[in-house]
Amino acid sequence: MTTTLLAGLTVLIIGDSHLASPNYLIKTLHDDLIDQGAAVHSIGICGSNPGDWIVASSAGKCGGAERLGKNAPTLLEQTTSTTPIKNLIAKDKPNLVLVVMGDTMANYKRSFAKAWAWQEVTGLTNEISRSGTACAWVGPAWGTEGGKYGKTYARAQQMSTFLATNVAPCTYIDSLSMSKPGAWATVDGQHFTVSGYQAWGNAITQSIIDLPNIKQIRK
């Protein structure tokens, strides 16, 4: 349903593989935000970590996608680099930077690298904070256990808990609270089917509408 709840809001979304294919969040979340009146620019670079958005990096070397407004997503070359967040903010002048990253840091097949995750997350939040732009950070969703990435609910919970206390001054958006574990079907444990990305996109959009700093911007 089209509304004007987010009218006047310019949103820059950066993230990992969850934004890097045409039917993923680059469609569902992006469309939902536009339907609420926001102007949206989304970029997903597969395999990217937060630190990959401080200086240009080809991250996972597994492709990406970019989408501006109502245009169709453009698929990017496998070795496409990220664009530093500082440059993106300077160009787009967004009211809100939305970061969608969690799974790439979770180290599902090994022990959780907490010092590294802290280094990565604070590097990016400091960079966004220096620009004075409001930001929100979308953490990992449950997915399903196993699959080629070895996802586990316990590690997804650990990653989410870590992000909840470490993304400030960005506001944390807890994707785990949006569904029960395994409720959204996946193709590989980590990436969702179309209906999963639809549900995730809808829930993130509602969270953004409810963010206190967004309500402040809309006043």
Add this chain to the structure above:
Amino acid sequence: MKLIKIYTSIFAVAATSVGFITHAAEIPLYPTGPSQDSAFVRFINGTDTNLTLTAGGSKAKVALDVNQPASKYYPVNTKGGITGEFSNGKMSSPISLNVKPSEFATIVAFATGGNLKQVIIKEQPDDFNALKSSLALYNLSSAGCASAGLLVIDRAISLFEKVQSGTLQRRLINPINLSVQLTCNAKPIGKALDLGLLQAGQRYSIFAVPTADSPRIFFASDTIAR
């Protein structure tokens, strides 16, 4: 060459050398997380004269002035040893240590009996929190302060107690304006130290080091070199 490049070069190779396997699905397989956790090392001038740190191999130098005695934390490779040297122009002290993943190592130089010596203290912090400030007390004052503590000025609150020599304690606190007082064996020592307004998400250290008279304290931000 900047010091950070020297200490991070091998780590960077390790972080980017993870293999990739293409897959028939829309998104090819990519690694999640690094092959091992990060590790960091920093250098502290605990003497009352200016020091220079020289990195092993590259010979890159970092000034550790009395007024700015703490270096940043440098990301380091954990598969090879860290070497270097403290020097004050008259005396030197070679540095050699190994750091494990997740460790934050601090190497502090002291002048003792006409020699330049050093102490290495490592921590594996588990308290990362962007909503609080993290403050540590490093007791490096040797026999001059066998059991150190830290009082909050004007609030009758003890931040740290019974920090044994050669060890540290760390805790999360609210990001507020803070002035503190060192205690040795529960007795106030020296002048109060104004830490200013602490920032949420920032990590800090207070070092208690020996002097000819009584231990003194100084304050540093635990900043990561990026």
